[in-house]
Amino acid sequence: MTQPLRAVRGEVVHFLADPADAGAAALAHFPDGLLLVRDGRVEAAGPAAELLPQLAAGTPVEDLRGKLILPGFVDTHVHYAQTDMIASYGEQLLAWLERYTFPTEARFADPAYAGEVAAFFCDELLRNGTTTAMAFATVHPGSVDALFGAARARRMRLIAGKVLMDRNCPDYLRDTAEQGYLDSTALIRRWHGVDRLRYAVTPRFAPTSTPEQMALAGRLYAEHPGVYLQSHVAENQGEVAWVAELYPEARSYLDVYDRYGQLGERSVYAHCIWLDDDDRDRMAATGAAASFCPTSNLFLGSGLFDLDRAHALGMRVGLGTDVGGGTSFSMLQTLGEAYKVQQLRGSSLSAERAFYLATLGGARSLYLDGEIGNFLPGKEADFVVLDPAASPLLARRTAHADSLAERLFVLMTLGDDRCVAATWVLGEPAWQRAAY
Structure with missing residues (x-):
């Protein structure tokens, strides 16, 4: 049976191409973004200001502002x-x-x-x-x-x-x-x-x-x-x-x-x-x-x-x-x-x-980019929610970062499993950190 639409709000980041080939155009970034999921697949991803008014009344919105949402x-x-x-x-x-x-x-x-x-x-x-x-x-x-x-x-x-x-x-x-x-x-x-x-x-x-x-x-x-x-x-x-x-x-x-x-x-x-x-x-x-x-x-x-x-x-x-x-x-x-x-x-x-x-x-x-890997419509809705303030040092260092690239670099240099607030599989939470 068709499942109801789910909306997840946060900082959405995904890739459309290899940055080594496409440069800045390879990355899609919505600082206040919305990810819409239905029946385990992505329906849309974009700015919350554009997508929120399109939602039917009563659509639940998972508010994850302050965290990054990336493909699994x-x-x-x-x-x-x-x-x-x-x-x-x-x-x-x-x-x-x-x-x-x-x-x-x-x-x-x-x-x-x-x-x-x-x-x-x-x-x-x-x-x-x-x-x-x-x-x-x-x-x-x-x-x-x-x-x-x-x-x-x-x-x-x-x-x-x-x-x-x-x-x-x-x-x-x-x-x-x-x-x-x-x-x-x-x-x-x-x-x-x-x-x-x-x-x-x-x-x-x-x-x-x-x-x-x-x-x-x-x-x-x-x-x-x-x-x-x-x-x-x-x-x-x-x-x-x-x-x-x-x-x-x-x-x-x-x-x-x-x-x-x-x-x-x-x-x-x-x-x-x-x-x-x-x-x-x-x-x-x-x-x-x-x-x-x-x-x-x-x-x-x-x-x-x-x-x-x-x-x-x-x-x-x-x-x-x-x-x-x-x-x-x-x-x-x-x-x-x-x-x-x-x-x-x-x-x-x-x-x-x-x-x-x-x-x-x-x-x-893996020849799976038609199914997973980013948030284009129709892709399977697997994603990870990353907390850039998961430890005191991360929070302090992230506060001094002035670009997305720098914040991502801090995450991959100082980050570990503590940064994973939640993991979603096919549009449903599959694992969540207790504090989250």
Whole structure:
């Protein structure tokens, strides 16, 4: 049944394009704005002075003046099964996998444990203003069922898949090429396209899949129109060297995936640090996307993503928290670290571009910008309410800011989960801070 119109009043900010391309025209800003929502979708967004007189008498207005309303954040790479090992000390990628990741993921053979972590994970995303995520599960099909079930109950947009891994891993996490194919096929049939859920074929990374499994992963991606594919590439120099030994016929690490038909629209590769321009050109040409994971890249000492070069060569780029290599579910903290990565590269990341990447940019990288990412009429009404006075320091610093750009930069530099006053999914509150 048609639901009544809902109106939310506050400072509305969203993006129409990439600020790196469109400049100031990329951003729409209504200091006293109104967001109109009906049946889970945006009906209009604009100045309150123009839209309020158009409302029918008695239309409820949620008054959030003093707070910012932005589209829900989009996390393009995160491992729900690594929630309980976040902040694990002292290793780089390959040793970190052996010491922490594999033993933690083994626990997901227990459906009860998987269900408990999935519920916590989805709640933590919402608590941080993230309404759409692309997530890795584990090799266990039940881990996928648990995550999709939790996301569906919360009406979230979620893309996920069973990890494919048939070599160079512990026996207790190893599948076979054939079984991985069969399990993935069954999961696609069970979950892909159910409500807001989408399936991603998920080879962990090239070293943990045999050529046979890589070929079958490419086959799954081709056989099921509309599915996604997610993996990792060129995160760590030791990893890159290992791939060269395992796949000597490939020109590069990325070329391994290309040879097995795994590059294309809706394929997302985390990290993409140690690519060359031939790789970047190939990603741009095929429509594959990179997930920039700054907190993880810094925490594991992996390297610095070249955002400028990716943009210059036309690559799609989103942002990922990459929990548990990443150190926070907060997209605000992730933006702050992205800024620091660009500083270390001798470049810069504006606040406007950072928030674009966390919203419309992430949606574009997932080919979901027709549904989410901004407040154009007809888009799904997922949004986050940010409190610029969430802490004494934030309130004091924000009081001295004289532009929207400066206030956004303060939020991404000093902000964290405390700044999220509420998260709305499909036009309804999905999480609210107690004080709010």
